[in-house]
Amino acid sequence: MRKYAQLLLIIPFIGMCVLLPVADRIEPYILGLPFLLFWIVLWMILSSVVLLIVYKLDPANKGSEV
Amino acid sequence: MNSALVIIFLVAIVALYLGIRATRGKEMNVNEFAVGNKGFGTLFVFLLIAGEVYTTFTFLGGSGWAYSKGAAAYYVPAYICLAYVLSYWMVPKIWRFANKHGVISQPQYFMKTYNSKALGLVVAFIGLIALIPYIVIQLKGLGIIVSEASYGTISPLMASTIGAAIVTIYVTVSGIHGSAWNAVLKDIMILFVIVFLGIYIPYHYFGGIKPLFEALQTAKPEVLTFASEGFSKSWFISTIVLNAFGFYLLPQSFSVVLSARSERALKKNAITLPLYTILILFAFFIGFSAIIQVPGLEGADGDLSLLRLTMQTFDPWFVGIVGGAGVLTALVPVSVMVMSGAVGLMTGFYKLIKPNSSDRQQLTVSKLFVLFIILTAYIFSIFGGEALAILNIMSYGLITQLVPALIFGFFNTKFMNAYGAIAGIITGVSIVLFNSVTAFKLVNIFPNIPSVINDINIGFVAIAINIFIGVSVSLLTNTFVARESSKVVEEMAK
Numbered sequence: 001m002r003k004y005a006q007l008l009l010i011i012p013f014i015g016m017c018v019l020l021p022v023a024d025r026i027e028p029y030i031l032g033l034p035f036l037l038f039w040i041v042l043w044m045i046l047s048s049v050v051l052l053i054v055y056k057l058d059p060a061n062k063g064s065e066v
Numbered sequence: 067m068n069s070a071l072v073i074i075f076l077v078a079i080v081a082l083y084l085g086i087r088a089t090r091g092k093e094m095n096v097n098e099f100a101v102g103n104k105g106f107g108t109l110f111v112f113l114l115i116a117g118e119v120y121t122t123f124t125f126l127g128g129s130g131w132a133y134s135k136g137a138a139a140y141y142v143p144a145y146i147c148l149a150y151v152l153s154y155w156m157v158p159k160i161w162r163f164a165n166k167h168g169v170i171s172q173p174q175y176f177m178k179t180y181n182s183k184a185l186g187l188v189v190a191f192i193g194l195i196a197l198i199p200y201i202v203i204q205l206k207g208l209g210i211i212v213s214e215a216s217y218g219t220i221s222p223l224m225a226s227t228i229g230a231a232i233v234t235i236y237v238t239v240s241g242i243h244g245s246a247w248n249a250v251l252k253d254i255m256i257l258f259v260i261v262f263l264g265i266y267i268p269y270h271y272f273g274g275i276k277p278l279f280e281a282l283q284t285a286k287p288e289v290l291t292f293a294s295e296g297f298s299k300s301w302f303i304s305t306i307v308l309n310a311f312g313f314y315l316l317p318q319s320f321s322v323v324l325s326a327r328s329e330r331a332l333k334k335n336a337i338t339l340p341l342y343t344i345l346i347l348f349a350f351f352i353g354f355s356a357i358i359q360v361p362g363l364e365g366a367d368g369d370l371s372l373l374r375l376t377m378q379t380f381d382p383w384f385v386g387i388v389g390g391a392g393v394l395t396a397l398v399p400v401s402v403m404v405m406s407g408a409v410g411l412m413t414g415f416y417k418l419i420k421p422n423s424s425d426r427q428q429l430t431v432s433k434l435f436v437l438f439i440i441l442t443a444y445i446f447s448i449f450g451g452e453a454l455a456i457l458n459i460m461s462y463g464l465i466t467q468l469v470p471a472l473i474f475g476f477f478n479t480k481f482m483n484a485y486g487a488i489a490g491i492i493t494g495v496s497i498v499l500f501n502s503v504t505a506f507k508l509v510n511i512f513p514n515i516p517s518v519i520n521d522i523n524i525g526f527v528a529i530a531i532n533i534f535i536g537v538s539v540s541l542l543t544n545t546f547v548a549r550e551s552s553k554v555v556e557e558m559a560k
Contacts, residue, residue, distance in 0.1 A: 012151045016144055017303045024299060026283055026290045032276035034283070034290045040140050041347065044147045047340040051154055055337055061330060 005057035012047040071216045073386030074393060078232060081397055084251060085236025085244035096428045097170060099241030108331040113249040114322040114402065115335060116342055120256050121399040122207030122392065126369040128346050132353030134368035136289030138297035139350060145306035147340045149313035154336040157314055158329040159476050172320040173414030179475040182484035183418055188491060189468060190414025193317040196461040197407045201400055201443035205230060208396035214373040215389025223448065229396060230444045237401045238433050242325055245401040252394035259391040264348020267355045267375060278355055285358060301521040308525045312466035321406035408435035460502045463525040467494035470533045482536055485543040490536025497528040
Protein backbone atom coordinates (compact mmCIF):
# COMPACT_ATOMS: atom_id res chain seq x y z
CA MET A 1 0.00 0.00 0.00
CA ARG A 2 2.67 2.44 1.10
CA LYS A 3 4.43 2.07 -2.23
CA TYR A 4 1.53 3.88 -3.83
CA ALA A 5 1.62 6.81 -1.39
CA GLN A 6 3.07 9.01 -4.13
CA LEU A 7 -0.23 8.81 -5.99
CA LEU A 8 -1.51 11.29 -3.40
CA LEU A 9 0.61 13.89 -5.17
CA ILE A 10 -2.17 14.14 -7.76
CA ILE A 11 -4.45 15.81 -5.19
CA PRO A 12 -2.87 19.30 -5.40
CA PHE A 13 -3.13 19.17 -9.19
CA ILE A 14 -6.84 18.43 -8.88
CA GLY A 15 -7.33 21.33 -6.47
CA MET A 16 -5.27 23.84 -8.42
CA CYS A 17 -6.38 22.84 -11.95
CA VAL A 18 -9.54 20.72 -12.13
CA LEU A 19 -11.46 22.57 -9.44
CA LEU A 20 -10.17 26.00 -10.42
CA PRO A 21 -13.16 27.04 -12.58
CA VAL A 22 -15.42 26.71 -9.51
CA ALA A 23 -13.15 29.06 -7.54
CA ASP A 24 -12.99 31.87 -10.11
CA ARG A 25 -15.02 34.39 -8.08
CA ILE A 26 -14.45 37.39 -5.82
CA GLU A 27 -16.93 36.60 -3.07
CA PRO A 28 -17.04 35.34 -0.38
CA TYR A 29 -13.93 36.96 1.13
CA ILE A 30 -12.00 34.57 3.37
CA LEU A 31 -9.27 35.83 5.73
CA GLY A 32 -9.46 39.16 3.95
CA LEU A 33 -8.68 37.64 0.57
CA PRO A 34 -10.97 37.51 -2.47
CA PHE A 35 -12.11 33.91 -2.98
CA LEU A 36 -9.92 33.11 -6.01
CA LEU A 37 -6.74 34.25 -4.28
CA PHE A 38 -7.73 32.44 -1.09
CA TRP A 39 -8.24 29.26 -3.13
CA ILE A 40 -4.72 29.42 -4.55
CA VAL A 41 -3.22 30.05 -1.10
CA LEU A 42 -5.32 27.25 0.40
CA TRP A 43 -3.93 24.78 -2.12
CA MET A 44 -0.39 25.91 -1.50
CA ILE A 45 -0.87 25.05 2.16
CA LEU A 46 -2.63 21.76 1.32
CA SER A 47 0.23 20.91 -1.07
CA SER A 48 2.61 21.08 1.87
CA VAL A 49 0.27 18.92 3.95
CA VAL A 50 -0.03 16.31 1.20
CA LEU A 51 3.76 16.27 0.75
CA LEU A 52 4.25 15.81 4.48
CA ILE A 53 1.83 12.85 4.51
CA VAL A 54 3.56 11.27 1.51
CA TYR A 55 6.95 11.79 3.16
CA LYS A 56 5.78 10.08 6.35
CA LEU A 57 4.24 7.15 4.45
CA ASP A 58 7.15 6.67 2.05
CA PRO A 59 9.14 3.61 3.21
CA ALA A 60 12.30 5.07 1.63
CA ASN A 61 12.42 7.74 4.33
CA LYS A 62 12.53 5.30 7.23
CA GLY A 63 15.67 4.78 9.26
CA SER A 64 18.78 6.91 9.34
CA GLU A 65 20.10 8.78 6.35
CA VAL A 66 22.71 7.03 4.27
CA MET B 67 25.60 60.79 -2.90
CA ASN B 68 22.28 60.10 -1.18
CA SER B 69 21.70 57.61 1.62
CA ALA B 70 19.89 55.16 -0.69
CA LEU B 71 22.93 54.90 -2.90
CA VAL B 72 25.28 54.35 0.04
CA ILE B 73 23.21 51.42 1.26
CA ILE B 74 22.95 49.84 -2.20
CA PHE B 75 26.73 50.06 -2.58
CA LEU B 76 27.30 48.52 0.83
CA VAL B 77 25.09 45.57 -0.09
CA ALA B 78 26.96 45.10 -3.37
CA ILE B 79 30.32 45.10 -1.58
CA VAL B 80 29.15 42.62 1.05
CA ALA B 81 27.85 40.36 -1.74
CA LEU B 82 31.21 40.47 -3.48
CA TYR B 83 33.07 39.76 -0.25
CA LEU B 84 30.82 36.84 0.73
CA GLY B 85 31.02 35.43 -2.78
CA ILE B 86 34.81 35.45 -2.87
CA ARG B 87 35.25 34.23 0.69
CA ALA B 88 32.89 31.29 0.17
CA THR B 89 35.54 28.84 -1.00
CA ARG B 90 38.11 29.59 1.65
CA GLY B 91 39.85 26.38 2.68
CA LYS B 92 38.45 24.37 -0.23
CA GLU B 93 40.47 22.75 -2.98
CA MET B 94 38.81 23.96 -6.20
CA ASN B 95 38.05 21.42 -8.91
CA VAL B 96 35.28 21.01 -11.49
CA ASN B 97 33.06 19.02 -9.19
CA GLU B 98 33.42 21.55 -6.35
CA PHE B 99 32.86 24.43 -8.78
CA ALA B 100 29.74 23.00 -10.44
CA VAL B 101 27.85 21.16 -7.71
CA GLY B 102 29.78 21.85 -4.47
CA ASN B 103 31.10 18.29 -4.48
CA LYS B 104 27.48 17.17 -4.03
CA GLY B 105 27.73 18.20 -0.40
CA PHE B 106 24.93 20.76 0.14
CA GLY B 107 22.57 19.96 2.98
CA THR B 108 18.89 20.76 3.33
CA LEU B 109 19.31 24.47 4.14
CA PHE B 110 21.60 25.44 1.26
CA VAL B 111 19.54 23.48 -1.24
CA PHE B 112 16.42 25.13 0.13
CA LEU B 113 17.85 28.62 -0.22
CA LEU B 114 19.23 27.97 -3.68
CA ILE B 115 15.98 26.50 -4.97
CA ALA B 116 13.95 29.23 -3.31
CA GLY B 117 16.51 31.70 -4.63
CA GLU B 118 15.59 30.72 -8.15
CA VAL B 119 12.05 31.74 -7.36
CA TYR B 120 12.69 34.96 -5.51
CA THR B 121 14.48 36.65 -8.35
CA THR B 122 14.00 40.21 -9.58
CA PHE B 123 10.79 38.73 -10.89
CA THR B 124 9.27 38.66 -7.42
CA PHE B 125 10.37 42.19 -6.93
CA LEU B 126 9.37 43.79 -10.19
CA GLY B 127 7.44 41.16 -12.11
CA GLY B 128 5.23 39.74 -9.34
CA SER B 129 3.94 43.15 -8.35
CA GLY B 130 4.08 44.26 -12.00
CA TRP B 131 1.85 41.44 -13.23
CA ALA B 132 -0.66 42.01 -10.45
CA TYR B 133 -0.63 45.68 -11.41
CA SER B 134 -1.10 45.26 -15.14
CA LYS B 135 -2.76 41.83 -15.54
CA GLY B 136 -4.53 41.20 -12.21
CA ALA B 137 -5.42 37.61 -11.29
CA ALA B 138 -3.33 36.20 -14.16
CA ALA B 139 -0.35 36.89 -11.87
CA TYR B 140 -1.50 34.04 -9.61
CA TYR B 141 -0.01 31.63 -12.13
CA VAL B 142 3.42 32.30 -10.60
CA PRO B 143 2.89 30.83 -7.11
CA ALA B 144 0.52 28.20 -8.56
CA TYR B 145 3.04 26.70 -10.96
CA ILE B 146 5.91 26.95 -8.51
CA CYS B 147 3.87 25.14 -5.88
CA LEU B 148 2.92 22.36 -8.31
CA ALA B 149 6.56 22.12 -9.40
CA TYR B 150 7.50 21.30 -5.80
CA VAL B 151 4.72 18.71 -5.55
CA LEU B 152 5.93 17.09 -8.74
CA SER B 153 9.55 17.34 -7.61
CA TYR B 154 8.92 14.84 -4.82
CA TRP B 155 8.41 12.20 -7.49
CA MET B 156 10.77 13.45 -10.19
CA VAL B 157 13.80 14.95 -8.49
CA PRO B 158 15.03 11.97 -6.40
CA LYS B 159 15.09 9.93 -9.61
CA ILE B 160 17.33 12.52 -11.25
CA TRP B 161 19.54 12.78 -8.16
CA ARG B 162 19.96 9.01 -7.82
CA PHE B 163 21.03 8.58 -11.44
CA ALA B 164 23.35 11.59 -11.29
CA ASN B 165 24.92 10.40 -8.06
CA LYS B 166 25.52 6.91 -9.44
CA HIS B 167 27.11 8.14 -12.67
CA GLY B 168 28.96 11.21 -11.38
CA VAL B 169 26.84 13.64 -13.41
CA ILE B 170 27.52 17.37 -12.84
CA SER B 171 25.34 19.02 -15.49
CA GLN B 172 22.10 18.64 -17.36
CA PRO B 173 23.57 17.86 -20.81
CA GLN B 174 25.69 15.19 -19.19
CA TYR B 175 22.60 13.69 -17.56
CA PHE B 176 20.86 13.23 -20.90
CA MET B 177 24.06 12.08 -22.55
CA LYS B 178 24.50 9.29 -20.01
CA THR B 179 20.84 8.30 -19.83
CA TYR B 180 20.62 7.72 -23.58
CA ASN B 181 24.28 7.01 -24.11
CA SER B 182 24.44 9.64 -26.85
CA LYS B 183 26.88 12.52 -27.16
CA ALA B 184 24.75 14.11 -29.87
CA LEU B 185 21.83 14.36 -27.45
CA GLY B 186 24.13 15.94 -24.85
CA LEU B 187 25.09 18.59 -27.38
CA VAL B 188 21.46 19.30 -28.31
CA VAL B 189 20.52 19.67 -24.63
CA ALA B 190 23.50 21.95 -23.94
CA PHE B 191 22.45 24.35 -26.69
CA ILE B 192 18.77 24.37 -25.76
CA GLY B 193 19.77 25.06 -22.17
CA LEU B 194 21.90 27.95 -23.32
CA ILE B 195 19.16 29.48 -25.49
CA ALA B 196 16.74 29.20 -22.58
CA LEU B 197 19.22 30.66 -20.07
CA ILE B 198 20.50 33.75 -21.85
CA PRO B 199 17.16 35.61 -21.84
CA TYR B 200 16.79 34.85 -18.13
CA ILE B 201 20.18 36.34 -17.36
CA VAL B 202 19.46 39.35 -19.53
CA ILE B 203 16.17 39.99 -17.73
CA GLN B 204 17.94 39.86 -14.37
CA LEU B 205 20.67 42.26 -15.51
CA LYS B 206 18.09 44.65 -16.93
CA GLY B 207 16.03 44.35 -13.75
CA LEU B 208 19.10 45.12 -11.70
CA GLY B 209 19.72 48.22 -13.80
CA ILE B 210 16.15 49.42 -13.30
CA ILE B 211 16.16 48.79 -9.54
CA VAL B 212 19.44 50.58 -8.91
CA SER B 213 18.71 53.54 -11.14
CA GLU B 214 15.24 54.04 -9.64
CA ALA B 215 16.36 53.50 -6.04
CA SER B 216 19.31 55.87 -6.48
CA TYR B 217 16.83 58.49 -7.69
CA GLY B 218 18.49 58.45 -11.11
CA THR B 219 22.05 59.12 -9.89
CA ILE B 220 23.26 55.86 -11.41
CA SER B 221 22.24 54.98 -14.95
CA PRO B 222 20.72 51.53 -15.60
CA LEU B 223 23.65 50.76 -17.91
CA MET B 224 26.24 51.48 -15.25
CA ALA B 225 24.31 49.45 -12.68
CA SER B 226 24.07 46.44 -15.02
CA THR B 227 27.78 46.73 -15.74
CA ILE B 228 28.78 46.76 -12.07
CA GLY B 229 26.37 43.90 -11.35
CA ALA B 230 27.73 41.79 -14.20
CA ALA B 231 31.29 42.44 -13.00
CA ILE B 232 30.51 41.38 -9.42
CA VAL B 233 28.86 38.15 -10.57
CA THR B 234 31.71 37.33 -12.94
CA ILE B 235 34.29 37.78 -10.21
CA TYR B 236 32.66 35.67 -7.58
CA VAL B 237 31.43 32.91 -9.89
CA THR B 238 34.91 32.56 -11.36
CA VAL B 239 36.44 32.37 -7.91
CA SER B 240 33.87 30.32 -6.02
CA GLY B 241 31.51 28.62 -8.46
CA ILE B 242 28.30 27.49 -6.77
CA HIS B 243 29.68 28.17 -3.27
CA GLY B 244 29.55 31.92 -3.86
CA SER B 245 25.90 31.67 -4.84
CA ALA B 246 25.06 29.63 -1.75
CA TRP B 247 26.47 32.15 0.71
CA ASN B 248 24.89 35.08 -1.04
CA ALA B 249 21.59 33.23 -1.11
CA VAL B 250 21.58 33.33 2.69
CA LEU B 251 22.02 37.11 2.79
CA LYS B 252 19.55 37.63 -0.01
CA ASP B 253 16.72 35.61 1.50
CA ILE B 254 17.02 37.34 4.84
CA MET B 255 16.81 40.74 3.16
CA ILE B 256 14.03 39.96 0.72
CA LEU B 257 11.95 38.24 3.38
CA PHE B 258 12.11 41.31 5.52
CA VAL B 259 11.49 43.78 2.71
CA ILE B 260 8.66 42.01 0.93
CA VAL B 261 6.72 41.11 4.07
CA PHE B 262 7.14 44.56 5.54
CA LEU B 263 6.10 46.37 2.34
CA GLY B 264 3.29 43.91 1.65
CA ILE B 265 1.73 44.60 5.05
CA TYR B 266 2.67 48.25 5.58
CA ILE B 267 1.47 49.59 2.23
CA PRO B 268 -2.08 48.16 2.30
CA TYR B 269 -2.50 49.27 5.93
CA HIS B 270 -1.04 52.70 5.29
CA TYR B 271 -3.20 53.49 2.25
CA PHE B 272 -6.32 51.41 2.77
CA GLY B 273 -6.40 50.39 6.44
CA GLY B 274 -5.86 46.68 5.80
CA ILE B 275 -5.70 43.83 3.31
CA LYS B 276 -9.44 43.32 3.03
CA PRO B 277 -10.17 47.05 2.58
CA LEU B 278 -7.57 47.05 -0.21
CA PHE B 279 -9.41 44.31 -2.08
CA GLU B 280 -12.79 45.92 -1.42
CA ALA B 281 -11.51 49.17 -2.88
CA LEU B 282 -10.34 47.23 -5.93
CA GLN B 283 -13.65 45.43 -6.22
CA THR B 284 -15.36 48.80 -6.43
CA ALA B 285 -12.83 50.41 -8.78
CA LYS B 286 -11.71 47.55 -11.02
CA PRO B 287 -13.44 44.25 -10.19
CA GLU B 288 -12.15 42.58 -13.38
CA VAL B 289 -8.60 42.35 -11.96
CA LEU B 290 -9.69 39.94 -9.23
CA THR B 291 -10.86 37.07 -11.47
CA PHE B 292 -9.66 35.54 -14.74
CA ALA B 293 -10.39 37.13 -18.09
CA SER B 294 -12.82 35.28 -20.37
CA GLU B 295 -10.31 35.36 -23.24
CA GLY B 296 -6.54 35.63 -23.43
CA PHE B 297 -5.30 35.18 -19.87
CA SER B 298 -8.26 32.93 -19.22
CA LYS B 299 -8.78 29.85 -17.08
CA SER B 300 -7.57 27.49 -19.80
CA TRP B 301 -4.46 29.60 -20.30
CA PHE B 302 -3.87 29.48 -16.53
CA ILE B 303 -4.31 25.74 -16.12
CA SER B 304 -2.24 24.75 -19.16
CA THR B 305 0.53 27.18 -18.23
CA ILE B 306 0.87 26.10 -14.60
CA VAL B 307 1.00 22.41 -15.53
CA LEU B 308 3.54 23.04 -18.29
CA ASN B 309 5.76 25.23 -16.12
CA ALA B 310 5.50 22.83 -13.18
CA PHE B 311 7.07 20.15 -15.37
CA GLY B 312 9.63 22.56 -16.77
CA PHE B 313 10.75 24.12 -13.49
CA TYR B 314 13.43 21.61 -12.52
CA LEU B 315 14.60 21.31 -16.13
CA LEU B 316 15.83 24.88 -16.20
CA PRO B 317 19.60 24.33 -16.15
CA GLN B 318 20.04 26.38 -12.98
CA SER B 319 17.47 24.40 -10.97
CA PHE B 320 18.88 21.15 -12.31
CA SER B 321 22.34 22.13 -11.05
CA VAL B 322 20.97 22.80 -7.57
CA VAL B 323 19.39 19.32 -7.51
CA LEU B 324 22.76 17.81 -8.36
CA SER B 325 24.43 19.76 -5.55
CA ALA B 326 22.29 18.10 -2.85
CA ARG B 327 23.97 15.79 -0.39
CA SER B 328 21.09 13.34 -0.22
CA GLU B 329 17.73 12.42 -1.68
CA ARG B 330 16.15 13.21 1.62
CA ALA B 331 17.42 16.81 1.61
CA LEU B 332 15.49 17.27 -1.64
CA LYS B 333 12.33 15.56 -0.38
CA LYS B 334 12.26 17.54 2.86
CA ASN B 335 12.56 20.76 0.88
CA ALA B 336 9.62 19.78 -1.28
CA ILE B 337 7.46 19.82 1.87
CA THR B 338 8.34 23.32 3.05
CA LEU B 339 8.90 25.15 -0.24
CA PRO B 340 5.19 25.57 -1.13
CA LEU B 341 4.70 27.45 2.16
CA TYR B 342 7.70 29.66 1.44
CA THR B 343 6.20 30.50 -1.96
CA ILE B 344 3.17 32.05 -0.24
CA LEU B 345 5.41 35.06 0.42
CA ILE B 346 4.89 36.13 -3.17
CA LEU B 347 1.41 37.09 -2.04
CA PHE B 348 2.90 40.17 -0.40
CA ALA B 349 4.29 41.27 -3.77
CA PHE B 350 0.75 40.99 -5.15
CA PHE B 351 -0.60 43.18 -2.32
CA ILE B 352 1.91 45.84 -3.35
CA GLY B 353 1.01 45.58 -7.03
CA PHE B 354 -2.71 45.72 -6.26
CA SER B 355 -2.22 48.76 -4.01
CA ALA B 356 -0.32 50.45 -6.81
CA ILE B 357 -3.30 50.04 -9.18
CA ILE B 358 -5.11 52.62 -7.08
CA GLN B 359 -2.18 54.61 -5.69
CA VAL B 360 0.08 55.07 -8.75
CA PRO B 361 -2.23 54.54 -11.73
CA GLY B 362 -1.21 55.11 -15.34
CA LEU B 363 1.96 53.00 -15.66
CA GLU B 364 1.52 51.51 -19.12
CA GLY B 365 2.92 48.26 -20.52
CA ALA B 366 6.36 47.32 -19.25
CA ASP B 367 6.32 50.29 -16.88
CA GLY B 368 3.93 48.25 -14.73
CA ASP B 369 7.07 46.55 -13.45
CA LEU B 370 8.04 49.81 -11.80
CA SER B 371 4.92 49.83 -9.62
CA LEU B 372 6.68 48.48 -6.50
CA LEU B 373 9.58 50.90 -6.67
CA ARG B 374 7.43 53.93 -7.46
CA LEU B 375 5.09 53.17 -4.61
CA THR B 376 8.02 52.61 -2.24
CA MET B 377 9.59 55.93 -3.18
CA GLN B 378 6.28 57.70 -2.76
CA THR B 379 5.85 56.19 0.71
CA PHE B 380 9.28 56.03 2.38
CA ASP B 381 12.49 57.95 3.15
CA PRO B 382 15.57 57.48 0.94
CA TRP B 383 17.42 55.21 3.41
CA PHE B 384 14.59 52.71 3.30
CA VAL B 385 14.45 52.96 -0.48
CA GLY B 386 18.14 52.03 -0.30
CA ILE B 387 17.37 48.86 1.65
CA VAL B 388 14.70 47.90 -0.86
CA GLY B 389 17.17 48.63 -3.66
CA GLY B 390 19.89 46.57 -1.97
CA ALA B 391 17.55 43.60 -1.58
CA GLY B 392 16.66 44.08 -5.25
CA VAL B 393 20.32 43.93 -6.24
CA LEU B 394 20.75 40.63 -4.41
CA THR B 395 17.65 39.14 -6.01
CA ALA B 396 19.38 39.67 -9.34
CA LEU B 397 22.94 38.67 -8.41
CA VAL B 398 22.21 35.28 -6.82
CA PRO B 399 20.09 33.77 -9.60
CA VAL B 400 22.39 35.17 -12.29
CA SER B 401 25.38 33.52 -10.65
CA VAL B 402 23.71 30.08 -10.56
CA MET B 403 22.45 30.47 -14.13
CA VAL B 404 25.84 31.49 -15.49
CA MET B 405 27.58 28.72 -13.60
CA SER B 406 25.17 25.99 -14.71
CA GLY B 407 25.22 27.20 -18.31
CA ALA B 408 29.02 27.25 -18.36
CA VAL B 409 29.38 23.76 -16.87
CA GLY B 410 26.71 22.53 -19.29
CA LEU B 411 28.70 23.83 -22.26
CA MET B 412 31.87 22.37 -20.84
CA THR B 413 30.42 18.87 -20.40
CA GLY B 414 28.27 18.91 -23.54
CA PHE B 415 30.66 20.58 -25.93
CA TYR B 416 34.28 20.84 -24.74
CA LYS B 417 34.46 17.26 -23.45
CA LEU B 418 33.13 16.14 -26.82
CA ILE B 419 36.03 17.64 -28.73
CA LYS B 420 38.58 16.95 -26.00
CA PRO B 421 37.52 13.79 -24.16
CA ASN B 422 40.83 13.33 -22.34
CA SER B 423 41.14 16.81 -20.85
CA SER B 424 42.40 17.12 -17.27
CA ASP B 425 40.29 18.39 -14.40
CA ARG B 426 42.34 21.58 -14.39
CA GLN B 427 41.69 22.21 -18.08
CA GLN B 428 37.98 21.56 -17.59
CA LEU B 429 37.84 24.06 -14.75
CA THR B 430 39.61 26.71 -16.82
CA VAL B 431 37.29 26.10 -19.77
CA SER B 432 34.23 26.31 -17.49
CA LYS B 433 35.46 29.70 -16.28
CA LEU B 434 35.99 30.86 -19.87
CA PHE B 435 32.41 29.82 -20.64
CA VAL B 436 31.30 31.87 -17.62
CA LEU B 437 32.86 34.91 -19.24
CA PHE B 438 31.38 34.04 -22.61
CA ILE B 439 27.83 33.65 -21.27
CA ILE B 440 27.85 36.76 -19.13
CA LEU B 441 29.31 38.86 -21.94
CA THR B 442 26.67 37.59 -24.37
CA ALA B 443 23.91 38.36 -21.89
CA TYR B 444 25.41 41.75 -21.13
CA ILE B 445 25.54 42.70 -24.81
CA PHE B 446 21.93 41.57 -25.25
CA SER B 447 20.88 43.59 -22.24
CA ILE B 448 22.27 46.73 -23.86
CA PHE B 449 21.25 46.20 -27.47
CA GLY B 450 18.44 43.65 -27.36
CA GLY B 451 15.03 45.29 -27.54
CA GLU B 452 11.83 43.48 -28.35
CA ALA B 453 13.59 40.27 -29.37
CA LEU B 454 14.31 39.72 -25.74
CA ALA B 455 10.72 39.73 -24.53
CA ILE B 456 9.99 37.06 -27.13
CA LEU B 457 12.94 34.96 -25.99
CA ASN B 458 11.89 35.17 -22.39
CA ILE B 459 8.38 33.92 -23.05
CA MET B 460 10.03 31.14 -25.01
CA SER B 461 12.41 29.98 -22.28
CA TYR B 462 9.92 27.72 -20.51
CA GLY B 463 8.42 26.54 -23.78
CA LEU B 464 11.87 25.50 -24.99
CA ILE B 465 13.06 23.83 -21.84
CA THR B 466 9.86 21.84 -21.29
CA GLN B 467 10.54 20.11 -24.60
CA LEU B 468 13.11 18.08 -22.65
CA VAL B 469 10.39 16.67 -20.37
CA PRO B 470 9.34 13.66 -22.51
CA ALA B 471 12.95 12.50 -22.91
CA LEU B 472 13.54 12.93 -19.19
CA ILE B 473 10.47 10.96 -18.09
CA PHE B 474 10.86 8.18 -20.65
CA GLY B 475 14.47 8.02 -19.49
CA PHE B 476 13.33 7.14 -15.95
CA PHE B 477 11.75 3.93 -17.17
CA ASN B 478 14.33 2.88 -19.73
CA THR B 479 11.74 1.61 -22.22
CA LYS B 480 11.97 0.77 -25.90
CA PHE B 481 9.56 3.65 -26.60
CA MET B 482 12.31 6.23 -26.48
CA ASN B 483 15.90 5.95 -27.67
CA ALA B 484 18.49 8.63 -28.44
CA TYR B 485 17.28 9.11 -32.04
CA GLY B 486 13.67 9.50 -30.93
CA ALA B 487 14.64 11.89 -28.15
CA ILE B 488 16.63 14.10 -30.52
CA ALA B 489 13.92 14.07 -33.20
CA GLY B 490 11.18 14.81 -30.65
CA ILE B 491 13.10 17.61 -28.94
CA ILE B 492 14.03 19.28 -32.22
CA THR B 493 10.44 19.10 -33.49
CA GLY B 494 9.04 20.51 -30.23
CA VAL B 495 11.62 23.26 -30.06
CA SER B 496 10.96 24.23 -33.70
CA ILE B 497 7.24 24.56 -33.01
CA VAL B 498 7.89 26.78 -29.99
CA LEU B 499 10.37 28.93 -31.93
CA PHE B 500 8.04 29.24 -34.91
CA ASN B 501 5.17 30.18 -32.63
CA SER B 502 7.18 32.87 -30.86
CA VAL B 503 8.31 34.44 -34.10
CA THR B 504 4.95 34.41 -35.88
CA ALA B 505 2.70 34.56 -32.79
CA PHE B 506 0.22 32.13 -34.31
CA LYS B 507 -2.52 30.66 -32.20
CA LEU B 508 -4.58 27.55 -32.76
CA VAL B 509 -7.39 29.74 -34.05
CA ASN B 510 -5.27 30.46 -37.16
CA ILE B 511 -5.41 26.79 -38.10
CA PHE B 512 -8.88 25.93 -36.82
CA PRO B 513 -10.90 29.15 -37.18
CA ASN B 514 -13.96 27.96 -35.28
CA ILE B 515 -12.50 26.66 -32.04
CA PRO B 516 -13.71 28.26 -28.82
CA SER B 517 -11.34 30.45 -26.78
CA VAL B 518 -11.17 27.73 -24.11
CA ILE B 519 -9.05 25.70 -26.53
CA ASN B 520 -7.39 28.60 -28.30
CA ASP B 521 -5.93 29.94 -25.04
CA ILE B 522 -4.15 26.67 -24.24
CA ASN B 523 -0.43 27.25 -23.96
CA ILE B 524 1.21 26.37 -27.27
CA GLY B 525 4.01 24.57 -25.41
CA PHE B 526 1.43 21.91 -24.61
CA VAL B 527 0.68 21.27 -28.25
CA ALA B 528 4.42 21.17 -28.96
CA ILE B 529 4.94 18.55 -26.23
CA ALA B 530 2.19 16.33 -27.63
CA ILE B 531 3.80 16.39 -31.09
CA ASN B 532 7.23 15.97 -29.52
CA ILE B 533 6.10 12.75 -27.79
CA PHE B 534 4.41 11.45 -30.94
CA ILE B 535 7.50 12.03 -33.11
CA GLY B 536 9.85 10.79 -30.41
CA VAL B 537 8.03 7.50 -29.88
CA SER B 538 7.50 6.89 -33.62
CA VAL B 539 11.15 7.50 -34.46
CA SER B 540 12.27 5.34 -31.55
CA LEU B 541 10.08 2.41 -32.54
CA LEU B 542 11.24 2.67 -36.17
CA THR B 543 14.92 2.91 -35.30
CA ASN B 544 14.61 0.17 -32.68
CA THR B 545 13.85 -2.44 -35.36
CA PHE B 546 16.63 -0.96 -37.47
CA VAL B 547 19.05 -1.14 -34.57
CA ALA B 548 17.86 -4.66 -33.74
CA ARG B 549 18.36 -5.80 -37.36
CA GLU B 550 21.81 -4.25 -37.41
CA SER B 551 22.83 -6.06 -34.26
CA SER B 552 21.35 -9.39 -35.43
CA LYS B 553 23.37 -9.00 -38.64
CA VAL B 554 26.44 -8.61 -36.54
CA VAL B 555 25.52 -11.74 -34.62
CA GLU B 556 25.02 -13.69 -37.89
CA GLU B 557 28.34 -12.55 -39.27
CA MET B 558 30.05 -13.52 -36.10
CA ALA B 559 28.45 -16.97 -36.31
CA LYS B 560 29.88 -17.53 -39.79
